[in-house]
Amino acid sequence: MDRYSKITNKNQREIVLLKAYPCVWGKCRFCDYIDDNSRDKEGMLALNREVLSHVTGEFGVLEVINSGSCFELPEETLEDIRNIVREKNIQKLFFEAHWIYRKRLDEMREFFGIQIVYKTGAETFDYDFREHYLNKHADFQDAEELSRYFDSPCLMVGIKGQTKEMIRNDIALLKRYFKLGTINVFTNNTTDVKRDEDLVKWFLEEFQYLEEDPSIEVLYENTDFGVGD
Structure with missing residues (x-):
């Protein structure tokens, strides 16, 4: 791993994948990342400190991810991150948080005292598909509402049940309401959600131009950011 x-x-930024307590929701139909969660506090703290020891601060930007939300990281790990931020003169942090935490985002801003870019797993702006099929438990009504809280949504494409029109609309809304975003091409995992190969092929051809868009990062594999397994 x-x-x-x-x-x-x-x-450009450094990125670390840390261990945290179980995801507050943990019931998304497509997600098996939560297998990386833990309740072994001492084990988490030791592992997270080792991972954080590699941070150099060379870009002045650090992204911290875990299999859930940043609010599920141990308090001691958050203190370790803050120490790294100060020691390495990091000016910007990327964190991820579930919609459930939308009213608490300023807590992290106050704790770290620097700019925080909040990502969130929107998956799609299609309410019915997101809530009734993916079971995301993120009941925002539209992209505008999500943009009131979060800076950078993560979308998924290439899932059986999605349509080309849904994907076109998702990307249009991403560009309209957000300065940054991530698009994850779905990869089959241990869940019953399946990849639609024809839809993936279409997406890769139709939206090839996103490779040149500085505001959108497209992940073709889960490990394209260089972390994970």
Whole structure:
């Protein structure tokens, strides 16, 4: 399991994958990442400190991810991150949080005292598909509402049941309401959600131009940021 990497193309930054307590929701139909969660506090703290020891601060930007939300990281790990931020003169943090935490986002801003870019797993702006099929438990009504809280949504494409029109609409809304975004091409995992190969092929051809868009990062594999397994 790789837990430290550098992103050197778009939005250059260091990235770490840390361990945290179980995801507050943990019932998304498509997600088996939560297998990386833990309740072994001492084990988490030791692992997270080792991973954080690789951070150099060379870009002045650090992204911290875990299999859930940043609010599920141990308090001691958050203190370790804050120490790294100060020691390495990091000016910007990327965190991820579930919609459930939307009213608490300023807590992290106050704790760290620097700019925080909040990502969130929107998956799609199609309410019915997101809530009734993916079971995301993120009941925002539209992209505008999500943009009131979060800076950078993560979308998924290539799932059986999605349509070309849904994907076109999702990307149009992403560009309209957000300065940054991530698009994940779905990869089959241990869940019953399945990849639509024809839809993926269409997406890769139709939206090839996103490779040149500095505001959108497209992940063709789960490990394209250099972390994970």
